[in-house]
Each structure stands twice: as structure tokens, then as C-alpha cells.
Amino acid sequence: MAAHATGHAAHGAVGHVVPIRTLVGVLCVLLVLTVGTVGVTKVDLGPLNLLLALAIAVVKGALVLLYFMHLRWDRPFNAVVLISALVFFMIFVGLALMDAHNYQSEMIPGYGTLTP
Amino acid sequence: MISGSLRALVAAMGAGEGTFWLPSQASETAAEVDASFRLVYWISVFFLALITFLLVFFIVRYRERAGYERQQAPEHNTPLEVFWSVIPTLIVIGLFWSGYRSYLSLAVAPQNTYEILVTGQKWNWQFTYPNGYVDAQLHVPRDTAIKLIMSSQDVIHSFYAPNFRVKRDVIPGRYTQVWFTPLATGEYDVFCTEYCGTSHSAMLSKIVVHEPNEFDAWLEEASDFLTRMPPAEAGQMLYRMRGCKQCHSVDGTVGTGPTLAQLFGTSVSLVGGATVTVEENYLRSSIVDPQSQVVAGFEPVMPTYRGRLKDEEISAIIEYIKTLNQ
Amino acid sequence: MSSVGSEPGARRATAGGYGLEQDNYLTSSRGILSWIFTLDHKRIGVMYLISILSAFFLGGMFALLVRLELIAPGKTIVDADTYNQFFTLHGAIMIFLFIIPGIPAALGNVVLPLMLGARDVAFPRLNLASWWMWVAGACLAVVTLLTGGVDTGWTFYTPYSTSTGTSVIPIVTGVFILGFSSIFTGLNFIVTVHKLRPKGMTWFRMPLFLWAIYGTAVLQVLATPVLGITLMLLVAERALGVGIFDPALGGDPVLFQHFFWFYSHPAVYIMILPAMGVISEVVSIDSRKHIFGYRFIALSSVAIAILSFLVWGHHMFTSMSPLANMVFSALTFSVSIPSAIKVFNWLATMYRGTLVLNTPMLYALAFIFLFTVGGLTGLFLGMLAVDVHVHDTYFVVAHFHYVMFGGTVMAFLAGLHHWWPKITGRMFEEKWGKLAFWLVFVGFNTTFFIQFVAGTQGMPRRYWDYPERFTPYHVISSIGSFIMAAGFFVSLFCLLHSLMRGRLAPANPWGGNSLEWWTPSPPPTQNFDRTPEAEDPYDFTEWKYDRQVRGYVREGV
Numbered sequence: 001m002a003a004h005a006t007g008h009a010a011h012g013a014v015g016h017v018v019p020i021r022t023l024v025g026v027l028c029v030l031l032v033l034t035v036g037t038v039g040v041t042k043v044d045l046g047p048l049n050l051l052l053a054l055a056i057a058v059v060k061g062a063l064v065l066l067y068f069m070h071l072r073w074d075r076p077f078n079a080v081v082l083i084s085a086l087v088f089f090m091i092f093v094g095l096a097l098m099d100a101h102n103y104q105s106e107m108i109p110g111y112g113t114l115t116p
Numbered sequence: 117m118i119s120g121s122l123r124a125l126v127a128a129m130g131a132g133e134g135t136f137w138l139p140s141q142a143s144e145t146a147a148e149v150d151a152s153f154r155l156v157y158w159i160s161v162f163f164l165a166l167i168t169f170l171l172v173f174f175i176v177r178y179r180e181r182a183g184y185e186r187q188q189a190p191e192h193n194t195p196l197e198v199f200w201s202v203i204p205t206l207i208v209i210g211l212f213w214s215g216y217r218s219y220l221s222l223a224v225a226p227q228n229t230y231e232i233l234v235t236g237q238k239w240n241w242q243f244t245y246p247n248g249y250v251d252a253q254l255h256v257p258r259d260t261a262i263k264l265i266m267s268s269q270d271v272i273h274s275f276y277a278p279n280f281r282v283k284r285d286v287i288p289g290r291y292t293q294v295w296f297t298p299l300a301t302g303e304y305d306v307f308c309t310e311y312c313g314t315s316h317s318a319m320l321s322k323i324v325v326h327e328p329n330e331f332d333a334w335l336e337e338a339s340d341f342l343t344r345m346p347p348a349e350a351g352q353m354l355y356r357m358r359g360c361k362q363c364h365s366v367d368g369t370v371g372t373g374p375t376l377a378q379l380f381g382t383s384v385s386l387v388g389g390a391t392v393t394v395e396e397n398y399l400r401s402s403i404v405d406p407q408s409q410v411v412a413g414f415e416p417v418m419p420t421y422r423g424r425l426k427d428e429e430i431s432a433i434i435e436y437i438k439t440l441n442q
Numbered sequence: 443m444s445s446v447g448s449e450p451g452a453r454r455a456t457a458g459g460y461g462l463e464q465d466n467y468l469t470s471s472r473g474i475l476s477w478i479f480t481l482d483h484k485r486i487g488v489m490y491l492i493s494i495l496s497a498f499f500l501g502g503m504f505a506l507l508v509r510l511e512l513i514a515p516g517k518t519i520v521d522a523d524t525y526n527q528f529f530t531l532h533g534a535i536m537i538f539l540f541i542i543p544g545i546p547a548a549l550g551n552v553v554l555p556l557m558l559g560a561r562d563v564a565f566p567r568l569n570l571a572s573w574w575m576w577v578a579g580a581c582l583a584v585v586t587l588l589t590g591g592v593d594t595g596w597t598f599y600t601p602y603s604t605s606t607g608t609s610v611i612p613i614v615t616g617v618f619i620l621g622f623s624s625i626f627t628g629l630n631f632i633v634t635v636h637k638l639r640p641k642g643m644t645w646f647r648m649p650l651f652l653w654a655i656y657g658t659a660v661l662q663v664l665a666t667p668v669l670g671i672t673l674m675l676l677v678a679e680r681a682l683g684v685g686i687f688d689p690a691l692g693g694d695p696v697l698f699q700h701f702f703w704f705y706s707h708p709a710v711y712i713m714i715l716p717a718m719g720v721i722s723e724v725v726s727i728d729s730r731k732h733i734f735g736y737r738f739i740a741l742s743s744v745a746i747a748i749l750s751f752l753v754w755g756h757h758m759f760t761s762m763s764p765l766a767n768m769v770f771s772a773l774t775f776s777v778s779i780p781s782a783i784k785v786f787n788w789l790a791t792m793y794r795g796t797l798v799l800n801t802p803m804l805y806a807l808a809f810i811f812l813f814t815v816g817g818l819t820g821l822f823l824g825m826l827a828v829d830v831h832v833h834d835t836y837f838v839v840a841h842f843h844y845v846m847f848g849g850t851v852m853a854f855l856a857g858l859h860h861w862w863p864k865i866t867g868r869m870f871e872e873k874w875g876k877l878a879f880w881l882v883f884v885g886f887n888t889t890f891f892i893q894f895v896a897g898t899q900g901m902p903r904r905y906w907d908y909p910e911r912f913t914p915y916h917v918i919s920s921i922g923s924f925i926m927a928a929g930f931f932v933s934l935f936c937l938l939h940s941l942m943r944g945r946l947a948p949a950n951p952w953g954g955n956s957l958e959w960w961t962p963s964p965p966p967t968q969n970f971d972r973t974p975e976a977e978d979p980y981d982f983t984e985w986k987y988d989r990q991v992r993g994y995v996r997e998g999v
Contacts, residue, residue: 215825278900289689
């Protein structure tokens with residue numbers, strides 16, 4: 001079919017192959033960061049603990065997306081799709097949690113345990 | 117039937133109470149809400165009239181017919197399109213602002229309010245006054261800021277008083293609030309407006325507005341009902357007001373719960389096989405711990421009244437149930 | 443009569459080429475298995491059409507039962523529990539089985555590849571899977587009916603839905619599966635529009651119906667999974683007692699509302715965007731004039747798709763915190779502007795056009811009026827103070843029926859009649875089409891306009907019984923519902939009659955220039971023998987009306 005060829009012309013027969021060295025390297029970085037995540041829990045930094053753990057998670061996630069999921073070498077449109085999805089997720093969770101946070105003062109503490 | 121309905125509709129249109137669109141205003145904040153309503157209403161009438169006129173005019177003027185020769189027209193006109201994007205944007209900003217300002221009056225209660233607790237349950241409203249008295253209707257003094265603190269016993273309900281232009285969901289596990297200042301004495305509807313099951317449309321009440329100097333007297337007299345009335349009569353009043361009536365009949369009809377008629381002294385089978393004689397102890401336990409001995413053939417859905425009914429009130433109810441054996 | 447070309451395949455879209463007299467997709471293979479295992483997008487579209495129209499009639503029956511019960515206060519025909527089931531089933535069936543698949547599945551499936559000059563959609567098997575999932579969801583709805591029904595309202599609010607004794611799990615599982623039907627369709631359409639456009643059809647040379655379908659498809663793919671997860675959590679709570687939404691188990695019931703409406707608000711744009719796409723096509727073709735403001739209309743479809751994700755809280759003004767209320771009210775007004783732009787552009791298209799007042803055009807004109815009413819009343823609901831008064835009353839019921847019915851259903855009927863010749867190869871009789879239209883239009887307004895007044899006067903929704911003073915409103919409304927029902931039966935008759943006795947349809951009865959009109963009615967299985975090169979889809983000047991064919995023909999085609 002004519003339409004088929006246009007989409008694949010840029011990539012050639014097989015497409016871009018990620019060198020094993022790169023994959024192993026990324027794996028090592030991920031393992032180090034995993035050790036780091038666990039290590040962070042051993043030190044008490046107050047609210048910084050959560051932020052640091054989330055930051056490490058974001059870096060790990062980004063490495064998986066860019067290298068293991070090939071996003072680094074794909075068309076930019078794929079990245080647009082991913083980032084839009086994340087943005088919409090953050091809007092959803094953000095606004096819902098903002099509302100829940102604001103009516104927290106109205107919640108009856110321990111309600112779930114009160115009813116028989 | 118049709119002409120009667122039309123007559124009633126026309127009568128309602130010109131009625132002294134309220135207008136064609138809105139019921140009469142019973143609270144101070146109702147006027148602000150109605151002003152916002154009128155703003156969006158007239159803007160909408162204008163745009164609907166404009167668009168309808170253009171539609172009809174174009175249909176008549178440009179319809180295909182013998183002898184009609186059409187003239188040239190452009191395929192786009194950027195200044196025009198920008199114009200009719202910007203103007204509506206400015207209008208809706210104005211609408212948001214109006215709605216927001218009026219909402220602030222509804223949402224922010226004044227400092228000193230007379231507080232009444234509201235409990236919603238399937239399918240009945242109960243209002244607890246500051247002295248602990250509980251009634252099925254909301255009595256308030258005129259010209260006093262009233263704050264309702266509301267919670268539900270079971271599912272989500274919603275407290276709606278159309279004449280006061282107030283509505284707020286009544287949620288289990290949470291206290292929500294609503295406030296208003298009544299303008300005039302009288303009786304006004306209260307509806308439940310969050311679907312809550314079988315008798316959602318029967319979960320009604322009234323706001324009864326008293327003259328300020330008469331309200332305290334009413335409350336004192338009403339609270340005193342146990343000393344004023346014989347126990348059985350007090351029990352009947354409690355039966356009607358405290359949510360028993362919605363599920364238990366007194367005429368033999370089986371509802372969500374067993375009928376109370378011809379009940380006292382009889383033997384009933386329970387879920388699980390045991391039988392029990394219905395007398396004071398069983399009735400008292402069924403009121404404060406209703407899930408423990410459920411009559412066979414019924415669901416364990418009755419909410420507990422432990423802490424919500426005083427001992428004397430439970431005794432009064434039992435006395436009333438005894439009278440239902442005739 | 444223009445010359446019938448003598449090259450092979452020239453029979454395609456010429457005056458002499460009646461699809462039913464040649465090999466076409468309807469007759470190319472026989473037997474029920476050749477339909478339910480088909481990979482042909484046109485056959486899948488026809489199966490969807492039959493399916494969703496059946497759902498529409500079932501949902502409509504429940505609506506008539508509701509209105510019959512409400513014609514007088516107190517019990518009229520059924521008790522409260524049964525009534526509660528009627529309105530729940532009416533809503534759930536209409537929304538999940540009819541209107542969300544609606545235009546994209548029943549009309550889009552047939553028309554989208556044709557408009558692209560393509561052989562089929564990008565993933566034909568996924569397309570078939572979509573329809574099978576619809577059937578699976580419908581089966582679960584039937585199971586629900588047979589195992590005690592459901593009485594939660596189509597919104598399944600907790601904790602009522604986690605505690606009621608009716609068949610919540612089957613219906614919710616059915617909706618979950620229907621969600622996948624929707625996601626598969628959306629995914630398919632996105633890829634098809636991206637990858638299968640012909641030479642010459644850049645994004646801004648696509649028919650506007652395709653922009654609309656594309657926007658809808660993005661919504662389907664992005665929003666539906668949230669409903670899926672929400673329903674799974676509901677099932678987990680009901681079946682396993684996991685405390686998420688039920689406060690008795692330590693959960694938060696308003697959280698359910700956030701989760702539910704995050705999908706269900708974009709869902710209403712899934713319902714209206716394709717409808718607007720249909721209107722753009724019909725108004726332009728039946729004004730015999732280029733659509734006005736193509737770019738603004740195309741971009742407004744994208745704007746609506748994006749903005750629809752930011753406004754879900756406006757369904758919850760009576761249960762959210764005041765701060766959230768203010769944020770969502772402000773955001774809500776943003777989504778009204780692109781819709782307003784479209785209405786003005788359609789009117790401008792009609793200006794100095796030559797209006798052909800056939801059945802599709804009548805439905806399209808009705809759409810413009812009724813959608814305007816629905817849209818303007820949405821402004822009332824976006825204003826905080828006004829919404830507090832009318833939320834959960836008949837005002838809301840009237841509003842959404844004006845946009846979903848007066849909007850989407852009218853556009854669906856416009857599209858159905860507009861593409862009927864292409865799909866079936868038959869012309870319907872205008873007189874029946876117009877009679878049905880007037881009955882539906884008059885019946886609809888009689889049923890629903892008065893509900894605005896009932897609502898502002900305080901009449902709550904989902905009420906089996908009501909105070910005496912609301913009786914006149916309900917009587918008028920119920921009478922209207924029966925007039926409307928009559929209109930639909932006439933419409934059904936009109937279309938079925940055309941299948942048996944309608945004259946054969948030419949390739950281009952209405953004179954459009956989008957590619958579906960370049961192939962016979964109905965098309966052959968492979969759609970086109972040669973992919974035509976795309977032009978401006980709204981340039982009708984090359985097509986001339988031919989009296990013998992009673993359709994439009996074009997030199998050299």
C-alpha cells in the first residue's frame with residue numbers, strides 16, 4: 001500500500017539499534033540510583049526525604065524512557081505524546097489533591113473506625 | 117387535565133410568590149444570587165435571539181428557489197473572527213466575576229451565627245438545637261444569621277432550600293456548612309438533592325421561620341415534650357421525627373424494617389435461627405444495637421441510635437409501640 | 443449527461459454508476475459469519491449502526507417509562523425502587539451504549555477511510571475487536587437487567603454504590619469493557635488520520651469532520667483509562683471491602699467524584715465534537731458554499747479537546763472546597779469560547795449561500811439553535827452562585843439534554859441521513875424525513891424547555907414523587923416525550939422504507955467534494971480503484987447537478 005512506505009522510509013530496514021554498551025551502562029546507573037533511594041531512607045532529612053526520593057525516581061524513569069524505550073532516537077512527536085500524558089496526569093492529581101487538602105478540616109477524624 | 121395544568125402554570129407565572137423563573141426570596145443573600153441569575157439570563161436571551169434571528173433570516177433570504185441568484189462572500193475574515201472570539205471572552209469573564217462575588221456571600225458566614233446541627237440519613241432530616249433538642253423540621257428566628265453544620269449517617273445527601281438559594285452536600289465522615297439569614301416568617305421547603313435510594317423524593321423537611329421574640333419560647337416548649345406529653349404520645353412524636361417512620365410502618369405494611377403494629381409481646385424469628393419475644397429489652401437493644409438481632413427476612417441496614425436518643429426517649433417509644441397492639 | 447469515461451474503473455463515480463448494480467461491500471460476501479468476522483470498516487460501521495440504534499431504542503423505552511411515571515405526582519405506574527432503576531438504566535444505556543460510541547463508531551467507521559481515499563483504517567482487526575467489546579459490554583448490561591438491575595444513577599456515586607443491593611458489579615464491568623471499545627476506536631482513528639492521508643491532503647486540507655474525529659479520538663485514548671481504573675476501584679471496594687471511597691471503611695466519597703468526573707467531563711466532549719464535525723460538513727454542502735473560517739473551526743476542535751480536561755470540578759460545586767470551586771468555575775468558562783466560535787462560523791457559512799433545505803440540513807439547522815440553548819444554559823451552571831441554586835435540579839437535566847440530544851442526536855440524525863445514500867445505496871423519501879424531523883423537533887422542545895423552569899423553581903432531579911405545584915411542568919414534559927417518540931418511529935419507518943423501496947442513490951447526491959463522494963453509493967469493498975488526489979474538500983464548483991441522475995456529476999470523473 002502506498003501510504004505504508006512513507007512512514008518507514010526514514011528508518012531503513014531494521015531501525016536504530018542501541019549498542020549493548022549503552023544499555024548496560026544505563027542499567028548500572030539505575031542500580032546505583034536504586035541503592036541511593038534505599039540509602040536516602042536511612043538518613044532523616046524531614047520533608048527533604050520525600051523530595052529526594054521522588055527526584056531520584058524521576059531521573060530513573062527518564063533514563064528508562066529515553067534509553068530502554070528508545071525515546072531519545074524516536075520522532076519528537078512521541079515525546080510530545082508522553083509529556084502531554086504526564087501533564088494531564090499532574091493536572092488531575094494536583095487539582096483533586098488540592099481540593100481534598102482544602103476540605104481536610106471538615107473531615108471527622110477516625111470516622112471509619114467509629115461505625116460498627 | 118391539560119387545560120387545568122396550563123391554568124395552574126399561568127397562575128404560577130404571575131403569582132405573588134417569586135417570578136416565572138425563581139421562587140420567592142427568603143434569605144438576605146438570595147437577592148445577590150438572583151442578580152447574577154438575571155445577568156446571565158438577559159445576556160443569554162440576547163445571544164439566543166440574535167442567533168435565532170440570523171438563522172431564520174438566512175433560511176428565508178438564501179434558500180434555494182427559482183430566481184434566486186447568490187452573491188459572492190469571503191471564506192474567512194480574520195478581524196471578524198477575532199472580534200467574535202474576544203467579545204465572548206470578555207463577557208464570560210464578567211459572568212465568572214458575578215458568580216464568584218455572589219458565591220462569596222454564600223460561602224463565608226458572618227462571625228456570630230446561631231448554630232444548628234443537621235443530620236441526614238436515609239430518608240429523614242434531623243435538626244439538633246443548641247439545647248440538645250432534636251426535631252425533624254428546621255425552626256429558626258427571623259433576621260438572625262443561622263449556620264447549619266451538617267453530616268450524614270450513611271450515604272451522600274444534599275441539603276437544598278430553594279427559597280434561600282442554599283445547597284450543600286451532606287457527606288458521611290465529614291462536616292459541611294451552610295449559612296443564611298431568614299428575611300420573613302413562614303414555612304419553606306427543604307429537599308434532599310443528592311440521590312440516596314428508595315425514598316430520596318420523600319426526604320423532605322421545612323424551614324419554619326419564627327418572629328425573633330417567639331423563637332425561644334417555641335424551643336423551650338418543644339424541648340419539654342417529655343414532661344408535657346404522656347409517654348406514648350411523646351413516643352409517637354419521636355417515631356415521626358427521628359427517622360423511624362421512613363422504614364417501620366404502624367399499619368401492618370412491611371417496609372425496609374418490620375411493622376410495629378401488633379408487635380409487642382409477640383415472638384419473632386431472627387436471622388440465624390433463634391427466636392425472641394418482643395418486649396422492653398429486645399426493643400431497647402434493637403434501637404441502640406440494631407445489627408445484633410435482626411428479624412429474619414430483613415437486611416441489617418438500621419443505623420444505631422446509641423447516644424442519639426436519651427433513655428427516657430427510648431422508654432417513650434416503647435410505650436408508643438405497646439399502644440399499637442389495638 | 444456527462445460522458446461516461448471508458449477507462450477501466452471509470453464506472454466509479456460517474457452518473458451511471460449505481461453502487462447497488464455493481465459489486466459493492468454489502469453484497470460482496472454473504473452469511474452472518476462474513477459480517478461478524480469482517481475486517482471491512484464499512485461493514486463494521488453498519489454493525490455498529492444497528493447496535494447503537496438498538497441501544498437507543500432500549501434507552502428510549504426507559505425514558506418513556508420515566509416520563510410516564512412522572513406525569514402525575516405519587517405512584518403512577520411503578521414504585522420508587524423500580525423508578526430509580528428506570529432512570530439509572532436510561533442514563534447508563536444512552537451514555538455508554540449509544541452516545542459515546544455514537545457518531546465515531548457508527549458513522550466515522552464508514553466515512554473516515556472514504557474521506558481519506560484509503561482502503562481501510564490503520565488497524566482493521568482492532569476495529570473489529572472494538573465492536574466485539576461493545577457487544578460484550580451490552581451483554582453485561584443485559585445480565586445486569588436480568589439479575590436485579592441497578593439503581594445508583596449512571597454516576598455510581600459512593601457510598602451509595604458500594605452499599606446498595608442491586609447489580610452494580612455486572613454493569614460496572616460492562617462499562618469497563620465498553621471503555622476499551624472506545625479506546626481501541628480512538629487509537630485506530632488517531633493512527634489512521636496521521637498515517638493514511640492521501641497525496642495533497644495536508645492537515646489543513648482535511649475535511650473538518652476528520653479534525654473533529656481526531657480530537658475525539660485523542661480524548662477517548664487519554665480520558666477513558668481513568669474511568670476504567672475508577673470502576674475497578676469501585677469493584678474492589680464492593681467485592682473486597684478495600685477502603686478507598688467509603689468513609690465507613692476509612693475512604694473519601696468525594697474522591698470518587700473527582701476520579702469519575704475527570705473522565706466523564708471529557709466524555710461529554712467525546713459526545714459533542716464529532717457532532718460538530720458533522721454539522722460543518724452538512725451546513726457547508728447544503729449551503730453550496732465553502733465553510734467559513736476553516737482554520738478557526740479546526741483549531742477550536744483541538745482547543746475544546748485540551749480544555750475539556752481542566753473543568754471536571756464544575757460537576758461538584760456543592761461538595762468541593764470553596765477554593766477548588768473558584769478555580770474550576772474560572773476554568774469552565776474557557777471551554778465555552780471555542781464552541782461559540784463554531785456557531786458563528788456556521789452562520790457565516792450560510793450567509794449568501796444557496797440553502798438546500800433537505801432533511802440533513804433541517805437537522806443541522808435545528809442543531810445550531812438547540813446547541814445554542816444548551817451552551818448558553820451551560821454558562822448559568824458555570825457561575826458559582828447560580829449553580830448552587832440549580833445544581834441537581836431539572837435545570838441540569840434540561841441543559842444536558844439540550845446539548846446531548848438537541849446537539850449530538852440531532853447531528854447524528856443529520857449525518858445518518860446525509861451519509862445514508864453512501865452507506866446503503868438508497869435515497870430515503872424526503873417527506874417522511876421531514877415529518878419525522880418536525881415531530882422530533884417540536885416534541886424535544888416541549889419535553890425539555892419547561893424543565894429549565896421546573897429546575898429554577900426548585901424541582902430536584904431523580905425524584906419519583908414531587909410536590910403538587912410542579913405537576914404542570916411534568917405534564918407538559920411528558921406529553922412532549924410522546925410526540926418525540928412518534929417522530930423517531932416515523933424516522934425508523936422512513937429509513938427502513940428506503941431500504942426496500944428507495945430509489946438507487948447516485949455517487950454524489952448532495953454535491954460534496956470530499957473523497958467519499960468520488961466513489962459509488964455504496965462503495966465497492968476496496969473503496970477506490972485508484973486513490974483520488976485530494977483537493978479542497980469545500981470547493982463544490984466543479985460538481986454540476988444532473989437531472990437524470992438526480993445527483994451531482996463532475997467532468998472527467
